[in-house]
Amino acid sequence: AQSVTQLDSQVPVFEEAPVELRCNYSSSVSVYLFWYVQYPNQGLQLLLKYLSGSTLVESINGFEAEFNKSQTSFHLRKPSVHISDTAEYFCAVSLGGGSNYKLTFGKGTLLTVNP
Amino acid sequence: NAGVTQTPKFQVLKTGQSMTLQCAQDMNHEYMSWYRQDPGMGLRLIHYSVGAGITDQGEVPNGYNVSRSTTEDFPLRLLSAAPSQTSVYFCASSYSAGATDTQYFGPGTRLTVL
Numbered sequence: 001a002q003s004v005t006q007l008d009s010q011v012p013v014f015e016e017a018p019v020e021l022r023c024n025y026s027s028s029v030s031v032y033l034f035w036y037v038q039y040p041n042q043g044l045q046l047l048l049k050y051l052s053g054s055t056l057v058e059s060i061n062g063f064e065a066e067f068n069k070s071q072t073s074f075h076l077r078k079p080s081v082h083i084s085d086t087a088e089y090f091c092a093v094s095l096g097g098g099s100n101y102k103l104t105f106g107k108g109t110l111l112t113v114n115p
Numbered sequence: 116n117a118g119v120t121q122t123p124k125f126q127v128l129k130t131g132q133s134m135t136l137q138c139a140q141d142m143n144h145e146y147m148s149w150y151r152q153d154p155g156m157g158l159r160l161i162h163y164s165v166g167a168g169i170t171d172q173g174e175v176p177n178g179y180n181v182s183r184s185t186t187e188d189f190p191l192r193l194l195s196a197a198p199s200q201t202s203v204y205f206c207a208s209s210y211s212a213g214a215t216d217t218q219y220f221g222p223g224t225r226l227t228v229l
Contacts, residue, residue, distance in 0.1 A: 042223075098214040100209055102214065103218070
């Protein structure tokens with residue numbers, strides 16, 4: 001079975017600073033990787049996902065994540081954060097050839113952007 | 116499109132009471148699921164459905180029932196509420212049960228059991 005570890009439960013940063021939210025997974029087979037974001041008092045929404053091909057994937061609001069197979073990581077980065085990026089971020093993994101009901105979420109990282 | 120809708124947004128129950136959390140989607144998605152979110156524990160799958168008339172248990176199904184009579188609706192029933200069921204409940208849907216499909220989440224129901 002696969003598992004997901006988000007290494008930081010909380011990450012406080014100042015506005016316009018860079019940020020990295022770390023995610024490691026364990027699986028003996030190929031995987032698909034996702035980052036979901038949850039803004040305050042809302043449901044989760046997809047930020048970006050890696051299925052195959054280029055290991056660097058980008059979102060429309062400036063976040064990017066890089067799939068590193070050798071280090072089994074899928075860290076999320078943004079070079080300059082805004083107040084509006086304050087949210088909880090969840091890394092998730094599903095198995096290649098598997099099903100959505102096997103999607104495993106990490107415990108989440110709360111990103112707080114301070115002025 | 117309204118997407119995934121959930122009602123109610125908030126609910127307070129007494130131990131032993133029963134209730135139904137409603138979930139509906141208007142995207143003609145085959146796959147629907149229920150998660151609970153507890154602090155520091157991420158999301159845990161309660162039940163899921165791969166199509167009308169087909170449901171199955173997830174990671175934490177005890178104390179909950181589901182049914183799927185239509186493609187659009189996927190209600191979650193608490194049979195006899197317990198304080199351990201205090202949580203935020205999210206319904207989600209996706210086009211299919213494929214591992215690459217994006218899940219679309221509702222806004223959640225915050226449930227407190229006294």
